[in-house]
Amino acid sequence: MTVSFERKILIGYIINIVVIIALGLIYWRQLPLSANKLWHWVSLVLIVLSVGMLTTVFFILKAQLKAKKESGEALQKNQKLLKAIIDNTTNAISVKKINGEYLLVNKQYQLLFKAKEANIIGKTNAEFLPKAIADRYRSADLDVVTLGKATQVEEIIDISKKPHTFLSVKFPLKDILNRVYAIGTISTDITERKTVSESLKAADAFFNMSIDSLVIATHTKFIKINPSLSKLLGYTNVELLSQPFANFIFNEDVKATENEIKKLKKETHLINFKNRWVCKDGLIKWLSWNATADKTTGTLYAIVTDITEKLKLEEEKENTLNALYESQQKLNMILENITDGVLVANTNKEVILANDVANALFGIADDSKISINFSDHFKVLFPSGKKTFPVQDLPAERALVGETTNNIDVLLKDLSTHKMRRVLLSGRPIIDNENKVAAVVVTIKDISRYKKLEEELKQKDKDARELIGFKNTKQKKTK
Numbered sequence: 001m002t003v004s005f006e007r008k009i010l011i012g013y014i015i016n017i018v019v020i021i022a023l024g025l026i027y028w029r030q031l032p033l034s035a036n037k038l039w040h041w042v043s044l045v046l047i048v049l050s051v052g053m054l055t056t057v058f059f060i061l062k063a064q065l066k067a068k069k070e071s072g073e074a075l076q077k078n079q080k081l082l083k084a085i086i087d088n089t090t091n092a093i094s095v096k097k098i099n100g101e102y103l104l105v106n107k108q109y110q111l112l113f114k115a116k117e118a119n120i121i122g123k124t125n126a127e128f129l130p131k132a133i134a135d136r137y138r139s140a141d142l143d144v145v146t147l148g149k150a151t152q153v154e155e156i157i158d159i160s161k162k163p164h165t166f167l168s169v170k171f172p173l174k175d176i177l178n179r180v181y182a183i184g185t186i187s188t189d190i191t192e193r194k195t196v197s198e199s200l201k202a203a204d205a206f207f208n209m210s211i212d213s214l215v216i217a218t219h220t221k222f223i224k225i226n227p228s229l230s231k232l233l234g235y236t237n238v239e240l241l242s243q244p245f246a247n248f249i250f251n252e253d254v255k256a257t258e259n260e261i262k263k264l265k266k267e268t269h270l271i272n273f274k275n276r277w278v279c280k281d282g283l284i285k286w287l288s289w290n291a292t293a294d295k296t297t298g299t300l301y302a303i304v305t306d307i308t309e310k311l312k313l314e315e316e317k318e319n320t321l322n323a324l325y326e327s328q329q330k331l332n333m334i335l336e337n338i339t340d341g342v343l344v345a346n347t348n349k350e351v352i353l354a355n356d357v358a359n360a361l362f363g364i365a366d367d368s369k370i371s372i373n374f375s376d377h378f379k380v381l382f383p384s385g386k387k388t389f390p391v392q393d394l395p396a397e398r399a400l401v402g403e404t405t406n407n408i409d410v411l412l413k414d415l416s417t418h419k420m421r422r423v424l425l426s427g428r429p430i431i432d433n434e435n436k437v438a439a440v441v442v443t444i445k446d447i448s449r450y451k452k453l454e455e456e457l458k459q460k461d462k463d464a465r466e467l468i469g470f471k472n473t474k475q476k477k478t479k
Contacts (some may be wrong), residue, residue, distance in 0.1 A: 006065055013058040020050045092166070092187040095173065098145060100124035100138055103182060112157065112187075141183045144170045148180060155187065164191045213287075213304035219261050220244050223299065232287075232306055234280030250276035250284060264293040264300060274307065286311050341444035345372040345396065347437060361421075361444060372396040372442060378412040383422065385411050395427025399440035404428050407445070422448040 024047035086093045086106040095104040102120050110117055115128060125134035140153050150171035156163050166187040173182040207214050213229035215222060222241050230237055233248065246254050253275040260273050270291035276284050291302035341358035345351045354367040362370050362377055373396050374380055380389040391397065395405040407424040414421075424445040432438040 006062070009058065009061050009065070013054065016054050017051060020047060020054065024050075090189075092185075094185045096124075096141060096183050096185070098181065098183070100126070100141065109187075112159070140168070140170060141185075144172050144183050145180050148172055154190075164189055165194050166190065213306075215291075215300070215302040215304055217245065217300045217302070219265070219298065219300065220246070229304060232279075232285070232304075233277060239280075248277055250278055252276075260289075261300070264291060265298065270302070341446070343370065343372055343396075343442045343444070344439055345442070346439050347400065349373070349396070349400075352439070358444060361446065372440070374412065378414055378421075381411040381413060383409050383411060385413075385420070395425045395442050396440055399427035399429045399442070400437060402429050402431075402437055409447075420448070421446055 024043065086104075087108075089106065090108060092109040092112045093104075093106040094102060094109050096102050101122055101124055105117055105120050110120065113120070113128065119128070125137050129137070137155070140151075140155075144151055150169060153168050153170065155166045155168050157166055158164070167190045168185055168187040170183060170185050172180040173184055175181050207224075207226050210226055210228060213232055214226045215229060216224040221244055225237060225240055227237075230240060233240070235248070240248070246257070249257055257273075257275050260270055264270055270289055273289045273291075274286055275289070277287055279285055285306055285308045288305045288307045289302050291300055293300050338355065339357065341361045342353075342355045343351055343358050344353035349372050351367050351370045351372055354362075354370055358370070359365055359367070364370055364377075371377060373391055373394050375391065380391075380394065381387065382389055389410050393408075395408060398405050405425070405427045407426055409422070409424055412421040412423055413419070424447055426443045426445075428441050429437045430439040430441065
């Protein structure tokens, strides 16, 4: 049976009291009755003092034992509390001796290396980790001992066959003589944080390198802008960030801009909103805004595009189209008032324009259905009507190779009605800026009526000559 230390002290106290009292009684009885009474009182006082001192020592020891017990319980409680804290933290914590043996590891550290505390405590990294990794950890621990102060180091540890980055804070533990006796390590998994950090760096690089102007703003001021906007407007970042952005907007567009920002507050998107901004050099630029607002913070995010040149080109294009339309109307008026037929065809031999005279000649209202070489509608003959005119010599074919032809006299025999027309065909190429044929123009002058009148006049002239006595020369020679 084990006797506690407190009980041993109590037993010793009782035994000492009994001994002192016994010795006192023995001494008291041995004094002769004739002895001086002073010795009686002195011996009594000494006995009482001895008992008192022994009792005092007993209670002092008892108090010390109680205090030690309470401090031990408090220490144990604190150790349990510390153990609970380090076991429930997400950080991996360990303490090693200078020789590398583990003194303490928390649960997270055990999970990290998939080993139980009993299999780690008292061992070194070399006993359960690959040599290269163990040597690297050992080198980092020795650096802490050498420097005598905390250091930070990034360590790569494979977890489930995937590399994780840990930020380890290593610090020396010193005794009362300020000598390093152990190395503590607190490791934090920063894989996700590092990934986010790298993503933020990439996003920041993209933000600053973007050709488009990117903006983060409140409803009144810029929060962040990329260099593209500064370059676009000519102001420095400080100038743009230090003032309300309304100060840079063209006065007539401020109200409209404010109204659009109010719409953003209602969780709508800003699409292709255009307003004018005053540059530092005084020039006015048109900017197009695509923006959205964060629902929780109200922060605005926008992409800005300079559309000044685009609008200028659109305006010039519109003016050109208006001028072209006006020219087209004038051209149509001219073509419709010309008595000759006119055909305009592209290099694919497709008729893109025909006037009313040409439409009437072919009997077709749809310009695109007219053949520029007439072959689908007429048989093209020499004026004698006995020989077919070569297709390659027609004005359209010659114009396509850059040649100009004038007044080619041919007969057109309608394939369906067999009606004959005497026409003069002319062709000219239209040359573009690169000196290439872009289109051809063919004109058709119907001279059938003139030829008929000419024949009629010749016949009348002949008849008149005979009436006034002119005789045919051939007849005279015959006689």
